[in-house]
Amino acid sequence: MPHKDANLRKPTNFEVASGPLSEPDMPSVRKGLRCDKPVMRSGALVTVVFFNLYVATHYISLALAQEYATSLLDKITCLIMLPLAVLFLQDRRSWLPALSMLGYSAVLMIGAIILPNRGVSQPISAILTIALDSKLAIMTFAFAWLFKRTGSARQVFESLSILIIILCLINIPFIFHDLSTGVTIKGGPLLAKGAFVLPQGLFPHHIEVAYLNAFGVLAAATRYRLRKRTLDLMLCALFVVLLCRVLSIKEIAGCFVGLLIIFRPNRSGFGSLGVGLAALAGVAAFVLNFTEMGRAMLDHVGEVYGSDALAANSRAGMLDAAVRIAAEHFPLGTGGGTFGSAASFQFGNYSQLYYDYGIYLLWGGSPDKPDFLMDLYWAKLIGEGGVLGVIFYVLFLGSCGIYIFYRNPNATSTDEALRRLCLAFLVLLLMISTASSPFTSEMLEFVAALGLGYGMSRPVRSWGARNGVRTAAPAR
Numbered sequence: 219m220p221h222k223d224a225n226l227r228k229p230t231n232f233e234v235a236s237g238p239l240s241e242p243d244m245p246s247v248r249k250g251l252r253c254d255k256p257v258m259r260s261g262a263l264v265t266v267v268f269f270n271l272y273v274a275t276h277y278i279s280l281a282l283a284q285e286y287a288t289s290l291l292d293k294i295t296c297l298i299m300l301p302l303a304v305l306f307l308q309d310r311r312s313w314l315p316a317l318s319m320l321g322y323s324a325v326l327m328i329g330a331i332i333l334p335n336r337g338v339s340q341p342i343s344a345i346l347t348i349a350l351d352s353k354l355a356i357m358t359f360a361f362a363w364l365f366k367r368t369g370s371a372r373q374v375f376e377s378l379s380i381l382i383i384i385l386c387l388i389n390i391p392f393i394f395h396d397l398s399t400g401v402t403i404k405g406g407p408l409l410a411k412g413a414f415v416l417p418q419g420l421f422p423h424h425i426e427v428a429y430l431n432a433f434g435v436l437a438a439a440t441r442y443r444l445r446k447r448t449l450d451l452m453l454c455a456l457f458v459v460l461l462c463r464v465l466s467i468k469e470i471a472g473c474f475v476g477l478l479i480i481f482r483p484n485r486s487g488f489g490s491l492g493v494g495l496a497a498l499a500g501v502a503a504f505v506l507n508f509t510e511m512g513r514a515m516l517d518h519v520g521e522v523y524g525s526d527a528l529a530a531n532s533r534a535g536m537l538d539a540a541v542r543i544a545a546e547h548f549p550l551g552t553g554g555g556t557f558g559s560a561a562s563f564q565f566g567n568y569s570q571l572y573y574d575y576g577i578y579l580l581w582g583g584s585p586d587k588p589d590f591l592m593d594l595y596w597a598k599l600i601g602e603g604g605v606l607g608v609i610f611y612v613l614f615l616g617s618c619g620i621y622i623f624y625r626n627p628n629a630t631s632t633d634e635a636l637r638r639l640c641l642a643f644l645v646l647l648l649m650i651s652t653a654s655s656p657f658t659s660e661m662l663e664f665v666a667a668l669g670l671g672y673g674m675s676r677p678v679r680s681w682g683a684r685n686g687v688r689t690a691a692p693a694r
Contacts, residue, residue, distance in 0.1 A: 259368070259369075261367065261368040261370070262368040262369060262370035262373055264368075265364050265365075265368050265370040265373075265374060266370060266373050266374050266377050268364075269374050269377070269378055269668075270377055270378060270381050272291070272295060272664060273378060273381055273382070273385075273661075273664075274381065275291055276289075276291060276660060276661050276664075277385055277420075277421075277430070279291070280420070280421045280422065280426055281420040281421065283422050284404075284422070285422055286421075286422040286423040288660060289660060291660055292353055292357075292660045292663060292664065293353070295357070296352075296353045296356045296357060299356055299357060299360035299361075300356055300360070302359070302360035302363045302364060303355070303356045303357075303358075303359035303360040303363070304359075305363050306359040306360065306362050306363035306366075306674075307359070309362070309363075309366075309674075311362075311621070311674050312359055312362075312674070314613070314617040315355065315358070315359075315614050315617045315618045316355070316359075318610050318611070318613040318614035318617060319352060319355045319610070319614050321610040321613075322351070322603060322607055322610035322611050322614060323348045323351070323352065325550055325551070325603050325604070325606050325607040325610060326344055326347060326348055326351075326551075326553055326554030326555075326602060326603055326607060327341065327344050327345075327348065327553070327554065328550060328553070329344075329547070329550040329551050329552055329553030329554070329556075329602070329603070329604065329607075330343070330344035330552075330553025330554050330555060330556065331344075331553070332550065332553070333547065333550075333552050333553055333556075335552060335553070335556045335569055335570050335571065336570040337567060337568050337569045337570040337572075337573075338555050338556060338561065338562060338567040338568075338569050338570075339567065340553070340555065342555075342561075343554065343555025343556070343559075343561035343562065343567060344553055344554030344555045344556075344561075345554070345555075346554075346555060346560070346561045347554035347555040347559045347560070347561050347562075347602070348554055350559070350560065350561075350658050351554075351657075351658065353658065353663055354657050354658070354663050354666060354667055354670075355614065357663065357664065357667030357671070358618055358666075358667040358670045358671045358674065359671070359674075360667075360671070361667050361668060361670075361671030361672070361675075362670075362671040362672075362674040362675040363675075364671075364675075365671060365672055365675035366675040366677075371636065371672055371675065372632055372636070375440075375636055375639065375672075378437070378668075379437035379438075379440065379441055382430070382433050382434050382437050383434055383437060383438060383453060385430060385434075386430055386431055386434035386453075386457055386460070388420070389419040389420050389421075389427065389430065390419075390460070392417075392418075392419040392420050393417040393419045393427065393460060393463075396408055396415065396417035396418055396419065397415065397417055397463075400415055402418050403419075403420070408424070409424060411465045411514040411515065412510070412511075412513065412514030413510070413514065414463075414465055414510075414511060414514055416464055416465060417463065417464065424464055424466075425464075425466060425654075426661075427460070427464050428461060428464040428466040428469040429469065429661060429662065431457045431458075431460045431461040431464070432457075432461055432469045432472065432473045432476075432646055433665065434453070434457040435454055435457040435458050435461060435473050435476075435477065436473065436476050436477070436480065436639060436642050436643065436646070437639070438450050438451075438453040438454035438457060439454045439476075439477055439480045439481065440480055440635050440636070440638070440639045442454060443480055443481065443635050443638075444631065444632065444635050454477075458473070461473060462511070465511060465514055465515050467515045468649045468650050468652055468653055468654075469646070469649070469650060471502070471649055472645055472646035472647070472648070472649030472650060473646060474498050474502075475495070475498065475642075475645050475646075475649070476641075476642030476643070476645055476646050477642070478494045478495065478498065479638050479641050479642045479645065480635075480638045480639065480642055482494070482638075484634070532577055532580040532581060532582040532583030532590040532591060532593075533582070533590050533593050533594055533653065535575075535576065535577055535580045535583065536557075536558060536577065536583070536590075536591065536593075536594045536597040536601075537594055537596070537597045537600075539557075539571070539575035539576070539577060539597070539601065540557065540558070540594075540596075540597035540598070540600040540601035541600060542575065543557065543571065543575070543600070543601040543604075544600045544601065544604045544605055544608075547604055548604060548605060549604050549605040549606040550603075550604045550606055550607070551600070551601055551602050551603045551604030551605075551606075551607055552571060552601060552602060552604075553602060554602055554603075555567075555569075555602070556569050556571055556601070556602055557569060557571050557572075557597075557598060557601035557602050558591060558592060558594065558595075558597050558598030558601055558602065559592070559598055559602060560592065560658075562591070563585075563588045563591050568585045568588075571601070572585075572591075577591070592655050593653055593654055593655070594652075594653065594654075594655075595651045595654065595655040595656065595657060595658070596608075596651060596652070598655070599611055618670040618673070618674060619644055619669075619670055619673065620673075621673035621674050621676055622637050622640045622641045622644065622669060622670070622672070622673035623641065625637070633676070636672060637672075637673070637676075639669075640668070640669030640670070640672050640673055641669070643665050643666070643668070643669040644666070644669050644670070647662055647665065647666050650662065
């Protein structure tokens with residue numbers, strides 16, 4: 219007689235990696251047959267095509283662009299994905315993140331209504347800012363629904379990893395062209411840090427080279443962890459070299475911490491993590507202080523955040539002003555569309571706050587050259603949302619991201635590798651957020667939603683499998 223709990227059996231690698239089994243698959247499993255590469259169902263295939271199409275479209279558009287600017291790709295995607303995000307609200311795991319984002323949006327709107335701001339049109343600017351900040355939540359919920367519904371996470375990450383590696387390899391000859399000629403393939407000048415020019419390759423800005431190679435490093439490292447093939451390790455090392463050559467310190471730091479996360483032994487504790495971080499800090503200190511490239515990076519950081527930075531650079535000035543704004547307009551801030559957001563200086567606007575706090579006098583913050591006003595995402599959150607808005611937004615990120623922090627000892631190697639990759643992505647993006655706006659950026663918000671959505675879609679068995687207790691796979 220079969221045991222009454224027979225359905226609560228230990229899931230196979232096939233089930234964990236590819237989602238719950240449909241009825242036709244069950245006989246082959248009962249016969250003991252194993253299929254490492256299951257047939258992809260139509261829903262999973264469409265999901266894989268969608269994710270790859272987004273990444274390919276982004277980088278093709280960058281390669282064809284004459285100047286570095288945003289596109290409508292992420293906005294159109296969010297409009298298409300909105301119904302799927304709404305469907306995911308039926309899952310309990312979405313409730314706290316959704317309420318947190320609603321709270322954050324309410325703070326931005328209330329602040330904009332209470333505090334009139336000359337230079338911006340309210341409440342239009344606040345509504346636009348809320349819409350742009352909501353893209354991450356929409357993508358995260360929609361991706362979680364897709365992963366959970368189609369069981370396609372493994373195929374999506376595998377295909378995206380291959381695509382990113384191919385894009386990195388395609389860009390290498392153009393990087394060498396920049397380094398050998400000192401100009402871009404389109405004939406434009408290259409920026410420099412110290413004596414080092416910053417290669418752009420196919421793209422209109424060197425920072426996109428840093429982003430792409432950072433993704434390539436983490437993707438190749440994850441493939442090596444799963445397959446143990448020397449080629450993947452060699453690709454990982456190659457992309458590390460290219461990333462370091464761009465001299466972008468936040469991407470380099472985030473990438474190396476991500477590698478530490480991916481390569482840590484399964485049974486290692488927090489002590490080994492501390493040792494690893496200490497070793498990375500030691501190597502970084504040596505490179506920054508005793509190499510020419512390191513000194514070039516330090517000099518650049520000093521220009522942005524050093525003791526004299528406030529007098530010349532809007533990035534440090536924005537952070538200083540944001541703290542003062544939050545203190546003077548406690549706890550709501552000045553509302554959406556007033557400080558550090560696109561609506562605060564685009565579309566014919568220029569917020570009065572930039573005059574009140576002296577930002578208009580700084581390089582990259584003036585009305586005729588507002589290039590750096592969106593380069594500090596946390597300054598935007600602090601200024602526009604105040605203490606209360608920051609609390610709501612951090613709660614949103616934390617309630618989404620907590621699912622990729624939990625390591626299930628009974629998880630398959632694939633699930634554990636993908637969890638670590640998503641955690642590495644999150645760490646990288648948090649490092650980038652110290653001098654950029656990754657959670658509203660076309661590609662970076664996509665990667666953030668990819669990682670957070672995967673974590674939120676992890677089946678219940680990844681959480682309940684403790685002390686021999688296992689839960690059944692969720693129904694389709």
